Amino acid sequence: NSKDSNFGEFIRRRLDKIQSEMFDSASVKLKEKIKRTDNWQQFMEFLNDQYAIMIPFCGDKHCEEVIKKDTTVYKPNSDVVDQQGAKSLCVPFADNEKGDFCCIKCEKKTERFTLFGRSY
Secondary structure, three states: OHHHHHHHHHHHHHHHHHHHHHHHHHHHHHHHOEEEOOOHHHHHHHHHOOOEEEEEOOOOHHHHHHHHHHHOEEOOOOOOEEEOOOEEEEOOOOOOOOOOEEOOOOOOEEOOEEEEEOOO
């Protein structure tokens, strides 16, 4: 029945449009929540403002553990964690040109930036 197939096609196109608009909106919001720095103090400020941050990072597991420990926030006068420490999320391909950088924490040479953030 052609009426049913036209309705089905209308619904498919409408759902595709909704999905595309939602994806575009989420992409814009994500890009607004990513900052880039090679300065530890600025990294901490961005992290506390709930941004994900691109930083030069050596990739060493021990160094990442130190970053995680140093960025963990505890409740006052307590051993109870208030905010988890930052962890590496990924090494993006886009907008991440190779260069001659030093790790933000241990200062070892590194070629790329890594995206760090907290889990909420």
